[in-house]
Amino acid sequence: MWNTENFQRLIEEPAYRSIIGRTVFMAVLVTVTDAVLAFPFAYFMARVASRRVQTLLFAAVLLPLWASYLARVYAWILILNHNGLLNWSLQSIGLPPAEIGYTNVAMWIVFSYIWLPFMIIPTYAALERVPESLLEAAADLGARRWRAVRDVVLPLALPGVVAGSIFTFSLTLGDYITPILVGGAGSSFIGNVIYSNVGIANNIPFAAALAIVPVAIMAVYLLIAQRLGAFEAL
Amino acid sequence: MWTRVFLRIWAALILVFLFTPIVLIFVYAFNTSNIQSWPIPGFTLDWFERTWEDAEVRRALSLSLQAGLTATALALVLGSCAAFAVHRMTWFGREVVSLLFVLPLALPGIVTGISLNAFFAFGGIPLSTWTIVVGHTTFCMVVVYNNVVARLRRTQGSLIEAAMDLGANGFRVFRDITLPLISTSIVAGAMLAFALSFDEVIVTTFTAGAQNTLPLWIFGAIRLGQRLPEVNVVVSFVILVTIIPVLIAARLTGGGATRVPAAGV
Numbered sequence: 451m452w453n454t455e456n457f458q459r460l461i462e463e464p465a466y467r468s469i470i471g472r473t474v475f476m477a478v479l480v481t482v483t484d485a486v487l488a489f490p491f492a493y494f495m496a497r498v499a500s501r502r503v504q505t506l507l508f509a510a511v512l513l514p515l516w517a518s519y520l521a522r523v524y525a526w527i528l529i530l531n532h533n534g535l536l537n538w539s540l541q542s543i544g545l546p547p548a549e550i551g552y553t554n555v556a557m558w559i560v561f562s563y564i565w566l567p568f569m570i571i572p573t574y575a576a577l578e579r580v581p582e583s584l585l586e587a588a589a590d591l592g593a594r595r596w597r598a599v600r601d602v603v604l605p606l607a608l609p610g611v612v613a614g615s616i617f618t619f620s621l622t623l624g625d626y627i628t629p630i631l632v633g634g635a636g637s638s639f640i641g642n643v644i645y646s647n648v649g650i651a652n653n654i655p656f657a658a659a660l661a662i663v664p665v666a667i668m669a670v671y672l673l674i675a676q677r678l679g680a681f682e683a684l
Numbered sequence: 685m686w687t688r689v690f691l692r693i694w695a696a697l698i699l700v701f702l703f704t705p706i707v708l709i710f711v712y713a714f715n716t717s718n719i720q721s722w723p724i725p726g727f728t729l730d731w732f733e734r735t736w737e738d739a740e741v742r743r744a745l746s747l748s749l750q751a752g753l754t755a756t757a758l759a760l761v762l763g764s765c766a767a768f769a770v771h772r773m774t775w776f777g778r779e780v781v782s783l784l785f786v787l788p789l790a791l792p793g794i795v796t797g798i799s800l801n802a803f804f805a806f807g808g809i810p811l812s813t814w815t816i817v818v819g820h821t822t823f824c825m826v827v828v829y830n831n832v833v834a835r836l837r838r839t840q841g842s843l844i845e846a847a848m849d850l851g852a853n854g855f856r857v858f859r860d861i862t863l864p865l866i867s868t869s870i871v872a873g874a875m876l877a878f879a880l881s882f883d884e885v886i887v888t889t890f891t892a893g894a895q896n897t898l899p900l901w902i903f904g905a906i907r908l909g910q911r912l913p914e915v916n917v918v919v920s921f922v923i924l925v926t927i928i929p930v931l932i933a934a935r936l937t938g939g940g941a942t943r944v945p946a947a948g949v
Binding site: 490567631 | 886926
């Protein structure tokens with residue numbers, strides 16, 4: 451029997467729409483955050499640091515990527531809890547404690563942390579390929595440093611940033627472990643609903659219909675990324 | 685001038701951001717208190733002993749090792765054979781197969797997970813250690829394949845031709861020329877595959893049945909907020925066990941192997 455019942459349920463029930471909305475919003479937010487954090491770092495790595503420092507930084511970025519995913523999420527539970535490192539640091543500089551453990555803010559921080567290396571590496575690779583001669587040409591034509599960065603470096607580095615965003619976006623979109631561990635009540639992602647429909651409710655057809663959502667979103671995202679030249683920067 | 689100062693400070697802050705959480709876990713593993721608060725009141729080695737004596741942790745460790753080693757062994761055979769087939773020969777559908785091979789790494793783990801789960805349910809196969817091994821092999825194979833294919837592309841065909849001109853047969857060429865050239869890439873692939881498997885949660889959740897691997901045990905304990913002192917120790921151990929093979933792999937391939945992004949796992 452073939453029917454579209456599961457897809458109808460997906461579209462019609464507001465609860466599922468808000469879960470899809472939350473997941474996509476978080477994926478966008480994390481992607482933007484990581485791009486902002488990664489760009490100056492990658493710029494330093496590619497264009498300021500010496501060869502030796504460059505190699506060291508490269509290893510330093512990759513190492514956390516390979517250290518256990520669960521370990522890194524767990525570390526943030528320790529940092530963000532009421533008596534954790536964050537509140538201790540805030541207190542020691544005379545600020546009131548921040549109660550952000552088990553909230554959407556906690557999820558935002560943790561996601562931005564675990565996927566950051568995925569943004570740094572392609573951005574760095576793209577920045578490293580920008581020829582020095584182009585910057586010299588811009589300077590010869592009278593462009594100040596900032597102008598040259600904005601008009602020459604940024605457009606050339608964009609495919610790298612978009613390549614990184616494929617990872618940060620898709621990995622956030624498909625995650626369900628971080629929402630379980632650091633999100634509070636009402637922080638379910640698409641993945642959590644899929645997970646509970648396979649494990650607890652045992653409704654695999656609905657889970658499969660739901661799994662189409664991130665796959666479809668990613669298909670659109672990849673098409674746009676390809677247009678922006680991200681695939682050559684991977 | 686000021687731009688450089690800004691960039692330097694920014695880079696330093698990002699490094700602090702990247703490494704503080706990891707260092708913190710190692711510190712907490714020595715915590716004398718069983719309450720996880722900062723700063724820790726003192727240092728002790730007790731939790732290492734307690735964790736080692738915990739039968740549940742040991743069972744989980746042995747299952748993780750068993751699944752990881754078996755999946756790595758299978759991935760070595762399947763991944764390197766596939767790499768040879770794709771590199772050496774041209775055949776109908778080769779491009780599609782090479783794309784399909786890399787796909788499990790790009791798909792969200794949850795999709796691979798429910799697919800396998802549905803497949804086992806459909807075939808009436810009960811979940812066991814073997815279903816975990818099958819699940820892990822799907823992504824372990826990809827790292828081995830990627831590594832070996834990358835190395836094969838860089839080896840010169842002329843070496844093989846020279847050996848053949850000197851009268852070596854196919855087997856001799858493989859043993860004396862090809863294998864020595866690609867051996868480090870195979871070892872590097874195996875190291876990365878084991879590291880991925882040892883740390884995997886998502887696919888394992890859907891293929892493990894009632895058993896716990898080490899990451900599943902950690903996940904359960906964190907979720908319930910129970911036995912956190914032991915979690916600190918186990919988690920520190922898992923970080924070391926996954927990072928050391930990766931460092932060896934990086935050494936063997938001059939850094940190339942570890943660039944493969946582990947998306948979806």
